Amino acid sequence: MNWDLLPQQLVIGIQLGAIYALIALGYTMVYGVLRLINFAHGDVYMVGAYLAYYTSMQWFNRESMNPYVLLISMLVVAMVGCALLGLLIERFAYRPLRGAPRSSLLITAIGVSLLLEHGGLLVFKTAPPPSIHESVNVLAKNSLVVFGLRIDSAQLAVFVVTLILMLLLWQFVTRTKTGRAMRAVSHDFDTAALMGVDVNRIVAVTFVIGSSLAAAGGMMNATALGTPLTTFYGLIPGVKAFVAAVLGGIGNIPGAVVGGFIMGICEVLVVWAGYGGYRDAVAFVILIGILMFKPSGLFGSAAEKV
Amino acid sequence: MTFNPGKYWGTRLLSLLLVAGVVAGLQYGILPMLDGYDSRLIVLSLLFASLAVSLNMINGITGQFSIGHAAFYLIGAYTTGRLTMSLFPQMHISPGIWLIMMCIVGAIAAGIAGFIVGLPSLRLRGDYLAIVTLGFGEIARIVVQNQDGKALSFWGLDLGGAFGLTVKPQLTQVAHAALLLIFTIAVSRNLLKTAQGLSFLAVREDEIAAEATGVNTTVTKITAFVIGAALAGMTGALFSHYEGFISPTHFDMNASFIIVAMVVIGGTGSITGSAVAGIVLTLLQEALRKVQSIAAIDLIAYILGAIVIAVAVSQLKPMVRMHKSAGLKKTLAGFGLLGCVGALAAVFFLAKMDMATVIKAGIITLLIGLVLALTVQRGRKGLPAFGLVVLAIIADILLRPIFAVGLHAVPFIQKNLGTTEYSPSNLRMAIFALALVVVMLVKPQGMFGHHEFSWDWLKGLFKRPHREEEIAA
Numbered sequence: 001m002n003w004d005l006l007p008q009q010l011v012i013g014i015q016l017g018a019i020y021a022l023i024a025l026g027y028t029m030v031y032g033v034l035r036l037i038n039f040a041h042g043d044v045y046m047v048g049a050y051l052a053y054y055t056s057m058q059w060f061n062r063e064s065m066n067p068y069v070l071l072i073s074m075l076v077v078a079m080v081g082c083a084l085l086g087l088l089i090e091r092f093a094y095r096p097l098r099g100a101p102r103s104s105l106l107i108t109a110i111g112v113s114l115l116l117e118h119g120g121l122l123v124f125k126t127a128p129p130p131s132i133h134e135s136v137n138v139l140a141k142n143s144l145v146v147f148g149l150r151i152d153s154a155q156l157a158v159f160v161v162t163l164i165l166m167l168l169l170w171q172f173v174t175r176t177k178t179g180r181a182m183r184a185v186s187h188d189f190d191t192a193a194l195m196g197v198d199v200n201r202i203v204a205v206t207f208v209i210g211s212s213l214a215a216a217g218g219m220m221n222a223t224a225l226g227t228p229l230t231t232f233y234g235l236i237p238g239v240k241a242f243v244a245a246v247l248g249g250i251g252n253i254p255g256a257v258v259g260g261f262i263m264g265i266c267e268v269l270v271v272w273a274g275y276g277g278y279r280d281a282v283a284f285v286i287l288i289g290i291l292m293f294k295p296s297g298l299f300g301s302a303a304e305k306v
Numbered sequence: 307m308t309f310n311p312g313k314y315w316g317t318r319l320l321s322l323l324l325v326a327g328v329v330a331g332l333q334y335g336i337l338p339m340l341d342g343y344d345s346r347l348i349v350l351s352l353l354f355a356s357l358a359v360s361l362n363m364i365n366g367i368t369g370q371f372s373i374g375h376a377a378f379y380l381i382g383a384y385t386t387g388r389l390t391m392s393l394f395p396q397m398h399i400s401p402g403i404w405l406i407m408m409c410i411v412g413a414i415a416a417g418i419a420g421f422i423v424g425l426p427s428l429r430l431r432g433d434y435l436a437i438v439t440l441g442f443g444e445i446a447r448i449v450v451q452n453q454d455g456k457a458l459s460f461w462g463l464d465l466g467g468a469f470g471l472t473v474k475p476q477l478t479q480v481a482h483a484a485l486l487l488i489f490t491i492a493v494s495r496n497l498l499k500t501a502q503g504l505s506f507l508a509v510r511e512d513e514i515a516a517e518a519t520g521v522n523t524t525v526t527k528i529t530a531f532v533i534g535a536a537l538a539g540m541t542g543a544l545f546s547h548y549e550g551f552i553s554p555t556h557f558d559m560n561a562s563f564i565i566v567a568m569v570v571i572g573g574t575g576s577i578t579g580s581a582v583a584g585i586v587l588t589l590l591q592e593a594l595r596k597v598q599s600i601a602a603i604d605l606i607a608y609i610l611g612a613i614v615i616a617v618a619v620s621q622l623k624p625m626v627r628m629h630k631s632a633g634l635k636k637t638l639a640g641f642g643l644l645g646c647v648g649a650l651a652a653v654f655f656l657a658k659m660d661m662a663t664v665i666k667a668g669i670i671t672l673l674i675g676l677v678l679a680l681t682v683q684r685g686r687k688g689l690p691a692f693g694l695v696v697l698a699i700i701a702d703i704l705l706r707p708i709f710a711v712g713l714h715a716v717p718f719i720q721k722n723l724g725t726t727e728y729s730p731s732n733l734r735m736a737i738f739a740l741a742l743v744v745v746m747l748v749k750p751q752g753m754f755g756h757h758e759f760s761w762d763w764l765k766g767l768f769k770r771p772h773r774e775e776e777i778a779a
Contacts, residue, residue, distance in 0.1 A: 028675070037433045096747050103371050107570050108435050108746040110563060114739030117736060122602070122736070235559070239444075242437070277452040284364045284441030291438055 002272075007149055009272045010265060015155045015224070018162040019137050022217035023241030024248070024256040025169065032186035032251040033206050035102065041214055042238015043116035044157025047085055048078040048215025049222035049229055056136045056223075067138040071223070074136075074158040075161075078219040079212035085173055086211025090204055096223060120231035129228030137223050161168025165216060166257060169209065178205060186251060230285045236280055240267070243287040248299020258298065325488055328666070335480040337464025345480055346486035347592055349548055355584030356490045358568035359538035359577055363494050365566070366575035368530035369510030370427050371436045374443025375565045378535040381419050382412030382542025382559035384450055384465055387473040387552055394475070405477045405547060409486075409540045417532045419446075424531030428524055437726055443562050451554040470553025473548075478548035486544055487581065490537050492579050495758075497533070506530055510575070562736065565743050572752055579754030587738070588669070593665045594734045602726035603719070607709035611702040635690050636666050642693030646677045674779045 023045055030038045052074040056062050061075075062070055093112050097105050120126075134140070139154040175181040183194040185202045191201045214234075221237075222229060244263040248255025263283060272284050290297060337345055361375045386408040396419070426438045453459045454467025465471050497503040505526045508516035519524050544550045566774050572583030579686060680688045713719050745752060 037437065093743055093747075100746075100750060102432050103574075104746050104750045106371065106436060107566070108743055110566070110744065111742030114468045114563060115558075116732070116741065118735035118739060122605075122733065171681075224699055229484075239440075279450060281445050282450040284445045287441050288426070288438055291434055292426060295430070295434065 008274065009268045011149060011151055011155060013265035013268035014261060014266060015262035015264070017161050019217045019221045019260075020237065020241045020263045021257045021260025022162055022213045023237060024244040024260045025166070025253065026214045027242050027245040028248070028250055028253060028256040029186075029206050029210050031184075032152050032205055033182065033189070034094065034105075035189075036094065036105050037109060037242065038094075038210075039106075039238075040093075040112040040116055041210065042145075042234035042241070043113050043120070043231075044082050044085055044089075044234070044238075045210045045214040045218040045241075046120070046234030047116065048082045048218030048232060050080040050120075050218075050234055051215065052128055052219035053083045053132050053229060056132055057130070062133070062136060067136070070136065071138070074223070075216060075219050075288030078215040082211040082215030082218075083208040086207040089211075093305035094207055095200065095203075103268060117231045117235065117285050124229075124231055126230050129230050130227045131226050132223050134226060137226065140224070152224075154189040158220045158224055159214065161220060165213060169213070170253070172209075178202070182206060184306055195264065217220065240280075242285045243283045243290075246287060247290055248298055252299045254296070255297060309351055320465040325485075326464070328483045329481050329488075332484055333479065337480055344664045346664055347589060347662060348480055349483045349587040351480070351588040351664075352487045353548075354543055354565070354568065354588045355581045356487045357484075357538055357565050358572065358584035359487070359490045359494055360534045360541065360573075361565050362569050362575070362577060362580040363497075363534040364530050365539065365569050366573075366580065367494070367498065368506045368527060370527055371432060372423070372439040372532060372534075373533075373546075373566050374423070374438050374439035374446075374562050375534075376540055376559075377423070377439075377443035377446040377540035378416040378419055378563040379542040379545070379565075380443075380446055380450065380554075381417035382416045382539030383557070384471065384542075385415040385539075385554050386412045387471050387546035388465060390473055390475075390547065391471070392619075399685065401475070401477045401693065405482065405543075407708070408543045408547065408659055412543030413536040414539070416542065417464065417536035419539075420531040420535025421528060423535070424528040427527045427763075431515070440559070440562070443557075443589070444559065447554045450557075451611060456643040466552060470555075471738075472551050472553055473546045474550060476550040477549055478544045482544055482713065483548070490541075491577055491581060493537065505766045531590040564738065569754055571741060571745050573754030573756065574752055575756045576752065576754035576758060578757070578759040579752055583753065588663050588673075589668045591734050591738075596661060596665075596739065599729040599763070600725045602723045602728055603710050603713045604706065604726055605712060606723075607706045610709045611705035612698075615698045615701055619694070627752040628735050638693035638697070640693065642680065642689035642691075643698045645696035646680060648696070649673045649677050700747040711760060 023041065026041050026044070027038060028039070032038060055074045055077045056070060057083050059071060060073060089112055093108050097108060137154055139157050140152060143152045144156070145151070173182060181192070181197045181202050182205065184195065184197055185199055189199065192202075213214065217237075218234065222233075223225070227233075240263050241260065244259035245256045245258070247262060248257070248259030250256075263286070265285065266282055267279050270276070270279050332348075337348075340348075352514050357375065357379060360378075361372065364370050364372045364375075390404070390408060397404070399407075423439055427435050432437060449460075450465050452470050453465040454463030455465045456471070471578075492589050498506070505516065505521040506529075508519070509523050509530075515525055516526075549556075568583040568587050569580050571587065572579030572581070574671050595708060598691070650673075653673050656666055656673075658672055662770075680692055713723075
């Protein structure tokens with residue numbers, strides 16, 4: 001353990017945590033309205049990363065474009081594409097099962113997840129695993145130093161964009177009429193329907209928002225880190241984000257954000273301590289611990305779940 | 307009914323003899339005619355059927371949704387594999403007895419794990435339990451992946467890490483796998499016949515009501531986990547001694563999901579369904595390896611056609627039902643008969659194709675079974691529905707060129723997909739997933755529902771209708 005490296009590692013942890021938090025928001029919102037663990041959510045994140053890749057490498061001409069416009073259009077394409085994908089998934093896989101036993105919904109969610117991962121092998125380029133070209137990430141070139149910490153401006157951008165998206169979401173949920181309807185549905189599905197809330201529309205909106213947030217996470221992670229993409233790119237981050245959502249109390253939006261940052265930092269700490277081989281196992285250990293001892297999570301209400 | 311000891315023990319003796327006969331026939335009669343690939347397929351399908359039946363014990367019969375079954379399979383495989391590598395050469399024990407010992411060891415190791423995983427089931431239900439079992443499965447895999455005898459190993463344990471563990475000698479024969487499947491089925495089935503077994507069903511149907519009527523739900527749930535896990539551990543023991551090489555990738559999330567898919571598609575709660583789905587889906591996976599690749603645009607055209615037809619049928623159905631058209635039913639039944647003839651023709655061509663004998667035999671059995679079930683069934687009720695399917699397939703094939711031309715005309719698609727070919731070997735899991743989603747949407751109880759195979763059911767299927775029934779109809 002090298003204590004000097006710790007602060008620098010924490011910066012990475014916060015960047016990772018921001019991504020997990022973005023994905024966890026989708027999990028927690030969908031769980032809030034439908035009581036469904038949307039296993040396919042991690043794969044929506046993967047699709048978002050791929051859309052960003054295709055936008056930068058094939059669909060748009062990256063040499064002749066302003067790099068900042070390119071980055072923003074990648075973000076927009078990924079978010080819009082995944083919003084559509086989320087809408088499709090909700091409409092054709094989950095809506096017909098409204099009212100079915102929850103285990104059927106869960107199995108369907110697993111099926112959709114597998115379908116995106118393995119069906120994606122056909123649609124997306126996987127061999128060799130493509131990655132977004134370094135030159136796209138113009139922000140990586142300059143970094144700023146604060147108290148001896150080197151902070152990549154790409155890391156800063158990830159953090160800032162995440163923060164902006166979260167604030168927008170929070171404004172939407174607390175200030176708009178649709179947001180209020182969403183909270184009502186999440187509070188009590190049947191009563192909200194009786195009170196004249198168009199439940200199907202709200203569920204669709206939830207999927208659109210959740211999926212576009214995940215896509216933003218996928219685009220930013222794939223661009224900032226330049227990791228090779230496969231169709232299983234979203235599997236592990238998806239699971240970790242789910243743990244983050246449970247950790248913060250599933251159904252609770254601020255909880256998901258806090259959970260996401262805790263997960264990101266925990267993961268980095270495990271690697272820093274020299275147990276890099278177990279970095280993916282940590283998430284599950286935290287999950288099992290939370291579910292065994294405090295199933296409502298850090299900020300969740302004590303009711304239900306168990 | 308009075309208890310007749312003669313008949314009781316007579317039936318038991320007879321079924322034991324039958325089992326011995328079937329297994330011996332498989333090992334010494336059928337196997338010598340097949341090549342190595344065929345026998346491998348048989349072993350794998352039998353092992354996966356055992357896994358499905360053992361998971362059905364937890365998922366289907368007791369209703370505790372577990373999606374980390376590969377963990378128990380892994381524990382059985384690795385425990386016994388390691389023991390065989392370390393101890394077998396020094397111990398002078400006959401291979402058969404050693405294998406049985408290993409099965410018991412694997413069962414005990416996995417059973418203990420099952421006990422540990424079963425504990426959360428006391429507090430958690432539904433999706434949360436599912437996630438914990440999934441998490442346990444992943445933890446088990448990641449821990450094994452790090453046991454390479456180096457820094458991150460616990461007590462310097464060497465399980466080969468990510469590179470895998472070689473297990474020698476390969477002791478498992480086809481007969482062992484068959485015996486294990488029969489044993490697994492017998493355990494599940496006979497357990498359900500006892501008073502204790504009914505409490506498993508009671509927990510599945512309504513836990514609170516079960517508790518109120520005096521069922522000890524704690525013991526019941528944990529027992530289900532331990533039995534299911536122990537059976538999976540035995541399967542793992544046979545697998546490691548058959549394959550001769552095990553690595554963590556054999557037991558990842560996908561493996562767990564495949565087993566879940568088998569149970570769900572076969573019919574949650576049906577032992578027959580799980581076993582059949584286990585065998586069929588394993589063979590299907592292999593069969594898809596051999597299918598030729600298809601042009602991307604053609605595939606998309608087929609899918610678009612299928613969507614159009616599905617929408618059309620769902621829109622037309624209420625109209626047709628209002629008229630209760632008998633003529634339409636007859637026409638559809640005609641198409642159904644046409645489909646039967648087509649299936650028989652397919653059997654004829656399949657018999658000549660170059661394919662693994664086991665897969666060929668499987669497909670031919672399915673097709674002939676389908677035709678028999680449709681034509682001999684009482685009143686031939688299934689024929690119009692089958693006719694609709696046949697009609698849809700014909701329409702899809704006819705629609706394909708139209709959509710394909712349309713797709714080729716779009717410059718964006720032409721540029722990106724114009725020359726792409728899809729190979730079905732990648733499609734295998736996608737087809738599994740699609741089957742899973744479709745089964746959930748169309749028939750959530752699975753192929754067999756809660757039903758089991760019985761001779762009476764088979765008799766009922768082939769019985770001609772009585773005279774009075776015919777007049778009444």
